Amino acid sequence: MKNLHLNLFLVTMTVVASLSAATPAAPAGGGALADECSKDFQKVTLCLDFATGKAPKPSKQCCDAIQETRERDPKCLCFVIQQAKTGGQALKDLGVQEAKLIQLPSSCQLHNASISDCPSA
Numbered sequence: 001m002k003n004l005h006l007n008l009f010l011v012t013m014t015v016v017a018s019l020s021a022a023t024p025a026a027p028a029g030g031g032a033l034a035d036e037c038s039k040d041f042q043k044v045t046l047c048l049d050f051a052t053g054k055a056p057k058p059s060k061q062c063c064d065a066i067q068e069t070r071e072r073d074p075k076c077l078c079f080v081i082q083q084a085k086t087g088g089q090a091l092k093d094l095g096v097q098e099a100k101l102i103q104l105p106s107s108c109q110l111h112n113a114s115i116s117d118c119p120s121a
Helices: 002-022 038-051 060-072 074-086 089-093 098-107
Strands: none
Touching: 038 060, 038 074, 038 098, 060 074, 060 098, 074 098
């Protein structure tokens, strides 16, 4: 169990750090979108078993976190989905399957939460 918590922490920190470095800042007063949505990336760690292919479907806690993000701040859910879609070496090194992350909204039966529903830039 201790290793699971360490792995979740490492995944969260790696993803947030790589996104913070790669994401341009939002207009003045808004801060970087990566910073704004960093807590949402932390919530996605609840989906790690599904995202790495170890679980056939996301857990209830995972889906609750995804739904909460969608309801609270839809642009952060879009940001998380878009980052999953564009992927990154850090995600691949951790065994995260980009296709699984992109499937999260539909696997959690969230309507109108696909990447095609997100605004472009």
